[in-house]
Amino acid sequence: MIRMPRRVxxxxxxxxxxxxxxxxxxDNGEALxxxxxxxxxxxxxxxxxxxxxxxxxxxxxxxxxxxHPTLNCCKRINDEEFVTAISPVLKEALQDNLQFVMFLTQS
Incomplete structure (x- = not known):
């Protein structure tokens, strides 16, 4: 079993x-x-x-x-804006973190 990464x-x-x-x-009385x-x-x-x-x-x-750095989470945005904003950052995060990808994809 692959352990959860310590950093991402x-x-x-x-x-x-x-x-x-x-x-x-x-957070504010809510369990997370x-x-x-x-x-x-x-x-x-x-x-x-x-x-x-x-x-x-x-x-x-x-x-x-x-x-967080690219979107104001308090404003409503459409799907296309979200996907456009998140795609390059998520791609880079997946490429930079092999242990993270392995952890996510194990069964």
Missing amino acids: KVGAHVYKILVKPASVMW HGWCRFHSLEIWIVRGLPLSKRQEILLHEVLHAAT
């Missing part, structure tokens, strides 16, 4: 991937499974999740990291 490069930034206990994974902390360049994933859920949540948080 997204655009110009390298994010640390940290596994955290559920007790610290709260993952959290992209843009200012500290960290992605937090809650401990104890099944592989498929960890894969899904890690990719979700990487997409947050990829869209």
Whole structure:
């Protein structure tokens, strides 16, 4: 089994991937499974999740990291704008992080 990577490069930034206990994974009273902390360049994933859920949540948080510098998440955008903005960053992130790709694609 391929371990979850400890770091992932997204655009110009390298994010640390940290596994955290559920007790610290709260935001405004809401339980979280993952959290992209843009200012500290960290992605937090809650401990104890099944592989498929960890894969899904890690990719979700990487997409947050990829869209943060290019999109204002508070505004509605159409699909074409989103895809145009995210495609080059996601392609680069996948090319730069073989362990991340291997982790996501294992069964």
